[in-house]
Amino acid sequence: MSRKIWVFDTTLRDGEQVPGAKLNLFEKVEIAQQLKKLGVDIIEAGFPASSQGDFDAVKAVAERVGNTSDIMITALARAVKADIDSVYNAVKYAQNPMIHMVLGTSDIHVEKKFSKSKDQILQIGIDAVKYAKTLLPQVQYSTEDASRSDFEYLWKTIEAVMKAGATMINVPDTVGYAEPEQWGEMIGKLAYRMKNTDDSVLLSVHCHNDLGMATANTLAAIKNGADKVECTINGIGERAGNAALEEVVMAIKTRGDIYNVHTNINTKEIMNTSRLVSSFMGLDVQVNKAITGDNAFAHSSGIHQDGLLKSRDAYEIVHPEDVGLEDMELVLTARSGRHAVKNALEKLGFTNLSADEFEGIFEGFLKLADAKKEVYDHDLYVIVEDYYEKHNANHANATHYSEQFFSFDDLQVVSNASFPSASVKIRKGEEVFKSSAVGSGPIDALYSAIASITNVNVKLIEYNINSVSRGQEALGKVKITVEHEGEKFIAKAADTDILKASALAYINAINSIIVSKFIPIAN
Numbered sequence: 001m002s003r004k005i006w007v008f009d010t011t012l013r014d015g016e017q018v019p020g021a022k023l024n025l026f027e028k029v030e031i032a033q034q035l036k037k038l039g040v041d042i043i044e045a046g047f048p049a050s051s052q053g054d055f056d057a058v059k060a061v062a063e064r065v066g067n068t069s070d071i072m073i074t075a076l077a078r079a080v081k082a083d084i085d086s087v088y089n090a091v092k093y094a095q096n097p098m099i100h101m102v103l104g105t106s107d108i109h110v111e112k113k114f115s116k117s118k119d120q121i122l123q124i125g126i127d128a129v130k131y132a133k134t135l136l137p138q139v140q141y142s143t144e145d146a147s148r149s150d151f152e153y154l155w156k157t158i159e160a161v162m163k164a165g166a167t168m169i170n171v172p173d174t175v176g177y178a179e180p181e182q183w184g185e186m187i188g189k190l191a192y193r194m195k196n197t198d199d200s201v202l203l204s205v206h207c208h209n210d211l212g213m214a215t216a217n218t219l220a221a222i223k224n225g226a227d228k229v230e231c232t233i234n235g236i237g238e239r240a241g242n243a244a245l246e247e248v249v250m251a252i253k254t255r256g257d258i259y260n261v262h263t264n265i266n267t268k269e270i271m272n273t274s275r276l277v278s279s280f281m282g283l284d285v286q287v288n289k290a291i292t293g294d295n296a297f298a299h300s301s302g303i304h305q306d307g308l309l310k311s312r313d314a315y316e317i318v319h320p321e322d323v324g325l326e327d328m329e330l331v332l333t334a335r336s337g338r339h340a341v342k343n344a345l346e347k348l349g350f351t352n353l354s355a356d357e358f359e360g361i362f363e364g365f366l367k368l369a370d371a372k373k374e375v376y377d378h379d380l381y382v383i384v385e386d387y388y389e390k391h392n393a394n395h396a397n398a399t400h401y402s403e404q405f406f407s408f409d410d411l412q413v414v415s416n417a418s419f420p421s422a423s424v425k426i427r428k429g430e431e432v433f434k435s436s437a438v439g440s441g442p443i444d445a446l447y448s449a450i451a452s453i454t455n456v457n458v459k460l461i462e463y464n465i466n467s468v469s470r471g472q473e474a475l476g477k478v479k480i481t482v483e484h485e486g487e488k489f490i491a492k493a494a495d496t497d498i499l500k501a502s503a504l505a506y507i508n509a510i511n512s513i514i515v516s517k518f519i520p521i522a523n
């Protein structure tokens, strides 16, 4: 049986320290519910002494999410009586509450931050643990800036606070200074000494990502005996963030040959949790982020797509289904090859193309792909139609498709507080339509105007915009999710004009819905 690694999630405390990411009580409870569903062992819900709002939110998480014995709820305190009281009064409503306190051990913290001697700081820590133990049985002690601390002083502190009653020792790489090999060695030494002192006390690590090594350092600690890891969803947190929960968990799962440990995480809930955190905090996940980034399971180059179609394991080490996604994505771009395009055409029903027909269609594909960033299914229909119109005008595929798709022509949006409004001109095949609408905001007005033309019933579930580059020529990239008859459709578009990008994304979504209803004409 492999060793269990405890997962301590600090998205609601360290993650919330990201500027602009503050959550309200409702959002904290909602995310905590999802973290419970994900299977984390401990939720750090906030820093109750920091404000009444955070105290109330931590208390609500303790009451509403900590109401079962399978989860522990904690919150952070300085080694200060008032902070410890505040944590106690907020988390005591949970079935399994814990007080978490932090106090620096590095010379920089002891001498420069606190202007005290090492002995004084050690005594403050011991007294704080003893006081916390009068309130709750579970107390975690974090030795802040451990990676830059004198090792023997760090150990002296850990030994002393264990004797004072700490039940978990968390060793943080507060500024992301650690290097995996050195860090692993240090954790190994601490694990050995702790097991020989009191093996009921858990050894934990908390790694920051300032040098991009938070996940590597966390894994090195696991390899060297750490029992517990502190992580955040999407790796968010102070400065460059924390070790990403999804990366640590999937690394353990994927490389069981190396780690031989397990967690309680239900990995199929990873994407749901990532999206919830990202949307409530207003923090986009970087597209190439491991596991939760948009492109983590998207393949766009011909050689890879060909390999994947022949055998998934050629380019896939984590199955998208394992993290809660439906499937991998083969994105058609100018770097795609014949195998991927053929596969996409076959999925649409074009199964009997002759070699010459396919080559002609592929040529059309490359022309469009060179002009566009991505080629969608509805584009493929138009490419097929164009090909047959030119080469075999009597063929069934020579007509029918393009006249069913919408394309963008022009727009005008007026944004003000009272009447945000939009006028659009779009085409369906050759037909031109115009419409105007007022909405609750400019995008709402724009989408209402388009919806009144397309007549396809959709509900906008998610709207995301970010800048792809900087300066005046920056591209605004819009990604939306819409729901139509219970099915979700994701569409993207990019343009230097963000309103045009928004309109194009919506039209792409409508065209995808239209494609989903096609019964392709047999060839």
Ligand SMILES: CC(=O)SCCNC(=O)CCNC(=O)[C@H](O)C(C)(C)COP(=O)(O)OP(=O)(O)OC[C@H]1O[C@@H](n2cnc3c(N)ncnc32)[C@H](O)[C@@H]1OP(=O)(O)O
Residues within 6 Å of the ligand: 014, 017, 047, 049, 050, 051, 076, 077, 078, 079, 080, 102, 103, 104, 113, 114, 144, 174, 238
């Ligand atoms: C590594 C980490 O991520 S630790 C967590 C970081 N998170 C936060 O700081 C968010 C919550 N913090 C807050 O809301 C506020 O900083 C509070 C409520 C904790 C304190 O606010 P204030 O009383 O206004 O103090 P301020 O933040 O300006 O300064 C921190 C004080 O705490 C002291 N302090 C810092 N860390 C600790 C500690 N671990 N234990 C005891 N005292 C500490 C500092 O020395 C300083 O004390 P001083 O006023 O005697 O110089």
Ligand SMILES: CC(C)C(=O)C(=O)O
Residues within 6 Å of the ligand: 014, 076, 102, 142, 143, 144, 145, 170, 172, 173, 174, 175, 206, 208
């Ligand atoms: C409170 C501790 C664990 C922390 O956030 C850090 O040291 O980075």
